[in-house]
Amino acid sequence: MKQFFKFVFATILGLFITFFLLIIVLVAIVATATSDKPTDVASNSVLRIALTAPINERTPDNPLAGLSFLGFDDNKVIGLNDILANIKKAKTDNNIKGIFLDESYMMSGQATTEEVRNALIDFKKSGKFIVAYSEIYTQSFYYLASVADKVYMNPKGIFEFHGFSSQVMFYKGALDKLGIDMQIIKVGTFKSAVEPFFLTKMSDANRLQVNAYLGSMYDHFLSGISASRHVNKDSLFNIANNMLIQNPEDAVKYKLLDGLKYKDELLDELKQRTGVDKKKNIKSVNIGDYTKANGNDDKDTSSNRVAIVYAAGEINGGDGDDNSIGSEKISKALRQVRLDDKVKAVVLRVNSPGGSSLASDVIWREVMLTKKVKPVIVSMGDYAASGGYYIACAADSIYAEPNTITGSIGIFAMLPNLQKFFNDKLGLTFDGVKTGKFADLGDVSRPLTPEERLILQNQVNRGYDTFTKAVAAGRHKSQAYINSIGQGRVWTGNQAIKIGLVDKLGNINDAVKSAAKKAKLKDYSVVPYPEQTSKFKNLGKTFSVEMRAQMVKAELGDNYKYYNQVKEAVQRSGVQMRMPYEVVIK
Known part of the structure; x- marks a missing residue:
């Protein structure tokens, strides 16, 4: 029964x-x-920008956008492509009187924030206003908001201004308790991606490089705020270093805020700026909805095309998805634009910390072939490091933001030895037969022999040699020079341009203009590749994956990032070209 x-x-x-x-x-x-119904924008409207979700390179193709249930809230998800296009559109839209930067968390990299910030600076050339308001200013959101004509916050709010920090979680102690030994094979003094698995603190080399690139990013951060707020950079450093801002009044005192207002007072000011009676509501449009505003479609009908091939996320074999780089999918896109006679130039948009060495090489080959028949310009996002730099180095020229993280030219492989874990913790033992001396190479139930370790080390050495040769050829430098600035060391865009890894500082639009100029184009249309994966086509898969992620995030909170790091480390296989770790600055 x-x-x-x-x-x-x-x-x-x-x-x-x-x-x-x-x-x-x-x-x-x-x-x-x-979904194709256009958004009506009333006269004297305000464009409201509230960035409360991570900013991807492109707005996802999702028929569920606008719905909010069971973890789906894609109305908040807008890609960098549409953010930049909408700010540019608003600059010349007579119905838009100004921009309201509403409370935002800026869960994005520094280079992404930089691109949005520069778009706002360009918007101000129109003479229209920008007003920023928040109850809590993180450092990233304040950096964005500092370009506004007026920056306000709640009188009881929180203002964070205390400098940058970078922290790494080390797993060796936990692995020791479990009886797991991570066997490391690497090339590069600064290649620190594997350090958490065999050290308990940062190596001297890693500490040196982190101090250097974090200092470079912080210097750029202070310089930007100094220019926008007309406050001496040294004074800003002193304010942060001594944490002189401990309440909202301090932020006003040191001229980082223009005043303290409650939300109703802020709305009254916006009504005054747009000529709306205090008893009526402000006319506004959210930046996500503004994508579908009439006249926002500025596609050129020219038969000449500049293709933007988006390569975002970790690099692996296969097709990947909109948030990861699959070598097959990106290679196919590059072949497609190479063989299309209408495409006269290519911009490869790279936003990646790297990944599989083999998958990176597959993409690099397609970039090389494409460059032989038409101009290829790289635009770097938050990251273009390790494998991300490898796929970029073959381009005709490379653009990066000052705070892009790049370089990390190095190789590593990692193989766990679970013998003690199996024997001592689980009581498991293994025995078997093999037809050759190295038939079970890679078996995790035992340690590597000296001969096996040498074989793997030689593979990693060959990978590093291939990597440095490719960079040397692409950047027109000697291999010895690339080795001297390689060794896995991470650089910012500002640093990279000085050592020849980057050609110019600029955003994706600068890269597009450069590609068009190199192809001698005056009239052209910009076409994105590869085709985005529709969430409607994979609704069942999308639903289950996102639901699982939402439940884990709900349980772990801020610790989800550590869970994700361990999960990704376990899933990696083969020789890797990737960043040491994710750099997060709040």
């Missing part, structure tokens, strides 16, 4: 889940059918 009720319950549950998914599909169909 128990089995009977168990099967009945399982059947009912299955029917319920199926019915629920069908409802989602129907909602998605309706959303898709109405």
